Amino acid sequence: MQPTTAFITGTSSGLGQALAETLLASGNRVYGCSRRASDLSGLRQVQCDLTDYTALPARLASLLSDLDRLDLVVLNAGILGRIEALHRLPMDEAKQIMEVNLWANKAVMDWLHDWGRPIGQVVMISSGASILGNKGWGGYALSKAGLNMLAKLYAHEFPETHISALAPGIIDTGMMDYLCEQADVEAFPALQRLRDARGTEAMPGPNRAAEKVLSVLPRLCEMPSGSFVDIRQLLDPKAYAKLYPGRA
Numbered sequence: 310m311q312p313t314t315a316f317i318t319g320t321s322s323g324l325g326q327a328l329a330e331t332l333l334a335s336g337n338r339v340y341g342c343s344r345r346a347s348d349l350s351g352l353r354q355v356q357c358d359l360t361d362y363t364a365l366p367a368r369l370a371s372l373l374s375d376l377d378r379l380d381l382v383v384l385n386a387g388i389l390g391r392i393e394a395l396h397r398l399p400m401d402e403a404k405q406i407m408e409v410n411l412w413a414n415k416a417v418m419d420w421l422h423d424w425g426r427p428i429g430q431v432v433m434i435s436s437g438a439s440i441l442g443n444k445g446w447g448g449y450a451l452s453k454a455g456l457n458m459l460a461k462l463y464a465h466e467f468p469e470t471h472i473s474a475l476a477p478g479i480i481d482t483g484m485m486d487y488l489c490e491q492a493d494v495e496a497f498p499a500l501q502r503l504r505d506a507r508g509t510e511a512m513p514g515p516n517r518a519a520e521k522v523l524s525v526l527p528r529l530c531e532m533p534s535g536s537f538v539d540i541r542q543l544l545d546p547k548a549y550a551k552l553y554p555g556r557a
């Protein structure tokens with residue numbers, strides 16, 4: 310992999326931290342942000358709540374203003390919210406998921422647009438949930454479906470940048486602790502697929518998942534800018550066909 314300058318959101322844990330760690334290990338310059346600090350050595354970072362739209366521009370400026378370009382931006386920060394019937398999900402919880410998973414990414418993209426310097430590739434971390442519509446995934450699924458459209462819409466406004474929304478597959482991060490240990494599998498049967506996959510190759514840890522994401526970056530650029538891509542479509546067509554019958 311060529312040395313890159315990368316900006317990643319959500320670098321304090323999970324996939325974002327693993328992406329940063331992997332890129333740093335191969336000599337890239339990596340810039341990150343999340344509310345908690347990451348202890349990754351070599352990561353240039355700011356602590357920042359991406360939904361604090363008043364503070365965000367100054368935090369991004371202090372982090373990135375010395376750069377003359379970014380090769381890669383990964384909009385990875387996200388929250389799951391509760392697995393719950395949509396009609397029982399309180400409006401404030403639904404709005405908070407949308408705030409982090411959708412509107413905060415608009416705020417970052419708007420800042421990058423004003424920044425005006427070249428950006429090679431933007432990857433927005435989406436989810437299979439954005440199109441599956443499984444019972445209980447309401448707030449999260451809506452926010453990730455919105456993110457897919459955000460990628461498509463910003464493709465018009467960043468004509469020199471390749472943008473994609475990427476479902477990274479299931480990953481054994483903190484999100485899985487809730488999905489596999491606490492959420493109600495009787496009420497929400499789609500949880501069973503995750504529980505069956507945990508501890509198997511079908512659910513890699515964050516470092517393996519990060520390697521996979523980084524390995525598909527060139528292939529994403531072969532698709533039209535703005536596309537939604539599920540990583541299983543590229544790396545594991547059998548799993549993809551099983552997950553999305555009729556789409557393979």
Ligand SMILES: NC(=O)c1ccc[n+]([C@@H]2O[C@H](COP(=O)([O-])OP(=O)(O)OC[C@H]3O[C@@H](n4cnc5c(N)ncnc54)[C@H](OP(=O)(O)O)[C@@H]3O)[C@@H](O)[C@H]2O)c1
Nearest residue numbers: 319320321322323324343344345358359386387479480482
């Ligand atoms: N795990 C999976 O199976 C899976 C599958 C499909 C898609 N994804 C997506 O992958 C991405 C990473 O998730 P993960 O599994 O790695 O979960 P994670 O370990 O919970 O990581 C989420 C990251 O987002 C950051 N974040 C959350 N809210 C934020 C806010 N308001 N401001 C700034 N940063 C914020 C968190 O940092 P702080 O808490 O320190 O702010 C953390 O670094 C998410 O977009 C998720 O939807 C995950």
